[in-house]
Amino acid sequence: MGDEEVMSASDEGIATAGGYAPHPFIGGRTAALRALAAWRMSWPGAPRVIALTGDPGSGRGRLLTGFLMLCDPEYRKQLPLDDLDPATVPPDLPAPAVPDPERLTSAQLLWTLADHFGLRATRTEDIFTELAAREEQVTIVVPDIATAGPVRAANEPARLLQDVLKPLAATPTVQLLAVVERESAAELAASLPGGQAQIIDLDAPEWADPEGLVLHAETALDTAAGAPELPFTTDPELRGTLAAALAARAGGNRLTVQLAVQSLLMQPEGFDPADTERLPGTLGQVLDLHAARLGADPQTLRLMLAPLAFAEGDGLPVQLWGPLANAVAEQDLSQAIADGMLLAAPFVQLPDAPDDDGTSDGTNGGAPADDGTDGTPAPRPLIRLAHPALAAEVRAGLPDPRGAQTRIAMALLEAVPDQDWSKADPYIRDHIAGHTLDAGLLPQLLTDPGLFAHADPVTLRAAVEAVPLEALGAPARTYLRTAPLLTRSEAPVSMRAAFLESAFVEDGLLPYAQALHGLGLDLPWRTLWSLPLTGATGVTLGTLAPAAAPGTADGPDGPSGDGGAAPALPVALVVVPAGTPGSRPVPGGDTTALLVHELATAAYLDTDPAQVVSPSDEERAAGRHGLSRSADYLRVWSRTDREVVAALISDTPITGADLSPDGILVVATHRGVTARQIVTAQPARPTVPAQAAGPADVPASPGLEGDHS
Numbered sequence: 001m002g003d004e005e006v007m008s009a010s011d012e013g014i015a016t017a018g019g020y021a022p023h024p025f026i027g028g029r030t031a032a033l034r035a036l037a038a039w040r041m042s043w044p045g046a047p048r049v050i051a052l053t054g055d056p057g058s059g060r061g062r063l064l065t066g067f068l069m070l071c072d073p074e075y076r077k078q079l080p081l082d083d084l085d086p087a088t089v090p091p092d093l094p095a096p097a098v099p100d101p102e103r104l105t106s107a108q109l110l111w112t113l114a115d116h117f118g119l120r121a122t123r124t125e126d127i128f129t130e131l132a133a134r135e136e137q138v139t140i141v142v143p144d145i146a147t148a149g150p151v152r153a154a155n156e157p158a159r160l161l162q163d164v165l166k167p168l169a170a171t172p173t174v175q176l177l178a179v180v181e182r183e184s185a186a187e188l189a190a191s192l193p194g195g196q197a198q199i200i201d202l203d204a205p206e207w208a209d210p211e212g213l214v215l216h217a218e219t220a221l222d223t224a225a226g227a228p229e230l231p232f233t234t235d236p237e238l239r240g241t242l243a244a245a246l247a248a249r250a251g252g253n254r255l256t257v258q259l260a261v262q263s264l265l266m267q268p269e270g271f272d273p274a275d276t277e278r279l280p281g282t283l284g285q286v287l288d289l290h291a292a293r294l295g296a297d298p299q300t301l302r303l304m305l306a307p308l309a310f311a312e313g314d315g316l317p318v319q320l321w322g323p324l325a326n327a328v329a330e331q332d333l334s335q336a337i338a339d340g341m342l343l344a345a346p347f348v349q350l351p352d353a354p355d356d357d358g359t360s361d362g363t364n365g366g367a368p369a370d371d372g373t374d375g376t377p378a379p380r381p382l383i384r385l386a387h388p389a390l391a392a393e394v395r396a397g398l399p400d401p402r403g404a405q406t407r408i409a410m411a412l413l414e415a416v417p418d419q420d421w422s423k424a425d426p427y428i429r430d431h432i433a434g435h436t437l438d439a440g441l442l443p444q445l446l447t448d449p450g451l452f453a454h455a456d457p458v459t460l461r462a463a464v465e466a467v468p469l470e471a472l473g474a475p476a477r478t479y480l481r482t483a484p485l486l487t488r489s490e491a492p493v494s495m496r497a498a499f500l501e502s503a504f505v506e507d508g509l510l511p512y513a514q515a516l517h518g519l520g521l522d523l524p525w526r527t528l529w530s531l532p533l534t535g536a537t538g539v540t541l542g543t544l545a546p547a548a549a550p551g552t553a554d555g556p557d558g559p560s561g562d563g564g565a566a567p568a569l570p571v572a573l574v575v576v577p578a579g580t581p582g583s584r585p586v587p588g589g590d591t592t593a594l595l596v597h598e599l600a601t602a603a604y605l606d607t608d609p610a611q612v613v614s615p616s617d618e619e620r621a622a623g624r625h626g627l628s629r630s631a632d633y634l635r636v637w638s639r640t641d642r643e644v645v646a647a648l649i650s651d652t653p654i655t656g657a658d659l660s661p662d663g664i665l666v667v668a669t670h671r672g673v674t675a676r677q678i679v680t681a682q683p684a685r686p687t688v689p690a691q692a693a694g695p696a697d698v699p700a701s702p703g704l705e706g707d708h709s
Helices: 003-011 030-040 060-071 106-117 124-132 156-169 182-190 210-220 236-250 254-266 283-293 298-309 318-329 334-339 341-347 388-396 401-414 426-439 449-454 457-465 474-489 493-506 510-517 617-621
Strands: 049-053 138-142 174-179 197-201 382-385 525-531 538-544 569-577 592-598 625-629 633-638 644-649 654-659 664-669 673-678
Touching: 030 049, 030 060, 030 174, 030 197, 049 060, 049 182, 060 138, 060 174, 106 124, 106 138, 106 156, 124 156, 138 156, 156 174, 156 182, 182 197, 210 236, 210 254, 236 254, 254 283, 254 341, 254 388, 283 298, 283 341, 283 388, 298 318, 298 334, 298 341, 298 382, 298 388, 298 401, 318 334, 318 382, 318 401, 334 341, 382 388, 388 401, 401 426, 426 449, 426 457, 449 474, 449 493, 449 510, 457 474, 474 493, 474 644, 493 510, 493 525, 493 644, 493 673, 538 664, 569 654, 569 664, 569 673, 625 654, 633 654, 644 664, 644 673
Parallel strands: 049 174, 049 197, 138 174, 538 654
Antiparallel strands: 525 673, 538 569, 569 592, 625 633, 633 644, 654 664, 664 673
């Protein structure tokens, strides 16, 4: 039973001091609501920035949700505004921007804001500049930043505080309300001049709401709210006494009260409502007392819940719960889990159910999950703990949390069939990096090209970025520099593998590039070679007559070996800065020069560039493929059906590109020159990233700083 059900009964004629009805969703928190309403209406003396904080489970998320109901023009129509304290009701203004940070990186959250306000920024720092240049003030509400980041151990909330909240708070045209941890609230307020920021700490005496907490508990115990008929739920006096005792023992923490009530209602045997000393005062005591009433070892309960406490994303697939609990406990808990659902029931929930303190994240955690292929997603039942604070309590109660995480990570790795990531459970594939990061094992994992290709790039990138660069091996560093391209393109597995294959060749890691071709994926190309020609500004493909090619000969003893004339040698002519070793000056130019390389092998040819013969327009038109490009992407398409057979997005501007009649694509960027053999004998067309799907003359994409993914 969630808070939505608990507090829905709070409007049964119960009035606050002054004769006003309580907020129908919150049921209290009048002082905090008044302060938030004054902030929203920019009342004289009200702060421009508010940091809303409190202990986890204090109800800060619920308070924010109730306040946003008052700020939404449409939702206001469903509320009894005339019955509420006028000082708690903000004026009828446009709804504020509410970018949800859950599982987003700081950059993703900023681009969410940029999209909301229709900004033209191409770099994250430009977002603040554009907001500061606006004539009218903008109102931004950021829910609990503790939920930020794709990977828990990467500590994205700290980055979000520094890179998002502080710059927003420092922007004079921004009116900001953010839910943060207590230490972050103090840091945010200290970054501003006096009077501009206010901290609302729901556990501080001036903001506490003991009466509301008693009401919360009493309503939860009421049979009218769905509680079973028990002596302490049907007797109003006994119910009120128990509710007051629960609230007093919990020290103002709504989550502790809520879980304690759920525990009592699910297992009332062995509970004496008169014995208030046996009521829990902390989340840990809720766990211990519940286990004791069921005659179970409290540590067994914690071991059962441990895999859920360490779970990443929307929750843990149900089928993994048992094996991971066995790994944590280093013993077989299968029977305990099978027999102990009543033991765990008050503390777990399906992800699509509301959180027990009313701070539901709003995501559909039970949505279909990507199956790791280019096919359709498949739904999977997921389970998670009722609240992040409960997960933190379970982790802290383990004798060796890091050791437990290590055992979970190893069990997940062992569950990958044949160590083939295409066959791995989507949870393992996408979240193994988070588990190994927390266990301190991630660098050892970052040598598998299959994982690089199959894992969710947003999650894997966040995990790899959390590792000190000096601890990463060469393959991981290649992945790290390629990851922005993978997240930006939102490419499927085969295209991610293709981008990585080229990156490995560029970095001289040829065995890793070759391994990607052994994964059974349909890569659109095979990278032949890459030259680190910094500053290359153009490339043209052509041929070199045998007589002009160094090391070749004509006649009966020439390379043809059949007494005929030797074939012309395909070459690449690269425009480079003057002074590049081996280059020859461009006639009439003093800043650029030319290099000649053999097309098939990239071997340098010490020959006069004037000897290179470019293909005629007719010869190009006779080729199987055509080429279209923009500043940072290009497409290779079939001339017969105009279908795209390969799409390339570059993380640096493309300065030149050419395509040979036999399908060798050579591309020059600021990083160097790379040749790819386009693969045409594919069973199906590749899925093309969105940026490459437009016509040939579409404007250039904004580049990596414009990445909204």
